[in-house]
Amino acid sequence: MDRIDSSLIALRRIVRATELFGREIRQATGVTPAQFRVLQIIAEQGFVTAKAISWRMQVSQGTVTSLVDKLVRDGLALREKSSQDRRQIHILLTDAARVVLAEAPDPLQQRFVRKFAAMDDWEQALRVAGLERVAAMLDAEGLDASPVLATGDIRPPTET
Amino acid sequence: MDRIDSSLIALRRIVRATELFGREIRQATGVTPAQFRVLQIIAEQGFVTAKAISWRMQVSQGTVTSLVDKLVRDGLALREKSSQDRRQIHILLTDAARVVLAEAPDPLQQRFVRKFAAMDDWEQALRVAGLERVAAMLDAEGLDASPVLATGDIRPPTET
DNA sequence: CCGTTATGCTTAGTTACTCAAAGTAAATTG
DNA sequence: CAATTTACTTTGAGTAACTAAGCATAACGG
Numbered sequence: 001m002d003r004i005d006s007s008l009i010a011l012r013r014i015v016r017a018t019e020l021f022g023r024e025i026r027q028a029t030g031v032t033p034a035q036f037r038v039l040q041i042i043a044e045q046g047f048v049t050a051k052a053i054s055w056r057m058q059v060s061q062g063t064v065t066s067l068v069d070k071l072v073r074d075g076l077a078l079r080e081k082s083s084q085d086r087r088q089i090h091i092l093l094t095d096a097a098r099v100v101l102a103e104a105p106d107p108l109q110q111r112f113v114r115k116f117a118a119m120d121d122w123e124q125a126l127r128v129a130g131l132e133r134v135a136a137m138l139d140a141e142g143l144d145a146s147p148v149l150a151t152g153d154i155r156p157p158t159e160t
Numbered sequence: 161m162d163r164i165d166s167s168l169i170a171l172r173r174i175v176r177a178t179e180l181f182g183r184e185i186r187q188a189t190g191v192t193p194a195q196f197r198v199l200q201i202i203a204e205q206g207f208v209t210a211k212a213i214s215w216r217m218q219v220s221q222g223t224v225t226s227l228v229d230k231l232v233r234d235g236l237a238l239r240e241k242s243s244q245d246r247r248q249i250h251i252l253l254t255d256a257a258r259v260v261l262a263e264a265p266d267p268l269q270q271r272f273v274r275k276f277a278a279m280d281d282w283e284q285a286l287r288v289a290g291l292e293r294v295a296a297m298l299d300a301e302g303l304d305a306s307p308v309l310a311t312g313d314i315r316p317p318t319e320t
Numbered sequence: 321c322c323g324t325t326a327t328g329c330t331t332a333g334t335t336a337c338t339c340a341a342a343g344t345a346a347a348t349t350g
Numbered sequence: 351c352a353a354t355t356t357a358c359t360t361t362g363a364g365t366a367a368c369t370a371a372g373c374a375t376a377a378c379g380g
Contacts, residue, residue, distance in 0.1 A: 192364095219366090222369075222370095223368075226366080226367090245375080
């Protein structure tokens with residue numbers, strides 16, 4: 001087993017962990033990972049438009065509509081027409097959603113943060129540099145990710 | 161922006177890269193990532209049973225059946241009854257599938273391997289150690305991943 | 321040898337995520 | 351005001367995954 005294999009395996013484990021995390025979320029909260037992402041995005045901003053969600057998640061508007069439909073059906077989100085621009089619909093959280101978010105303390109991310117915080121200063125610096133190097137090796141550049149370790153959530157290159 | 165944020169973002173980029181890779185596969189080969197994984201697994205062993213695939217992919221047998229259905233429909237795989245155990249069905253690749261595999265040279269993994277190979281010896285060692293450390297921080301232990309950097313493909317703990 | 325149990329796979333039904341295209345309503349612009 | 355753009359929803363369709371139920375074959379125990 002050479003180093004290339006070892007590093008590929010480690011990468012697989014990292015990716016796999018995020019997938020398993022999706023299942024944890026579902027079990028713990030009854031909400032699917034995609035829906036959970038939507039809740040996180042709404043929570044970040046208080047209220048958002050469907051457009052903003054679709055942009056953040058890099059997903060079509062139709063998809064967002066159906067995700068939000070389910071959240072509304074389950075009493076986790078509300079739609080409210082904007083009074084400024086009546087084409088827009090503000091999506092906001094219910095108290096139930098806040099409970100869901102509070103009770104699903106992002107186990108994967110917290111696990112990581114906890115262990116990271118426990119590291120010595122020099123090791124933290126080393127890990128950050130290492131991860132950034134690897135990310136640069138893999139990714140297609142230009143990604144501006146937010147510090148949320150949840151499947152799929154990513155911020156596209158800022159333009160507009 | 162502190163180190164925790166930086167490292168979470170780097171992790172997100174790593175995970176995101178594997179997701180985007182799935183889309184690349186689809187575009188380049190006309191085969192979905194899940195189907196592609198199945199092809200890879202068959203290719204590794206020459207022929208496999210549905211059970212083996214479901215075990216490797218950590219997915220139910222029903223799911224494997226439907227994935228294989230699609231591969232057969234598209235002329236990429238064949239089913240053949242085992243003569244030893246006639247309950248078993250061996251799944252094998254067609255020549256068309258070999259073309260697909262050959263023409264989809266696993267861009268993400270290759271990209272990584274190329275850059276990894278270009279590193280100095282000391283950096284390779286450093287990266288492996290770093291990735292393994294991070295993987296250990298994230299994952300729920302006991303995973304025995306194979307060195308294939310494709311979404312979802314993982315080998316469960318060897319027992320049997 | 322025969323019935324029971326276990327195994328391997330398929331079928332059917334459900335839920336979810338995703339997209340593209342078409343539709344509706346509201347704002348903006350010329 | 352008409353035309354265009356923007357914001358969102360609807361519709362129709364594909365993929366993926368699960369569970370439960372069914373069928374055929376194998377293996378075992380008397």
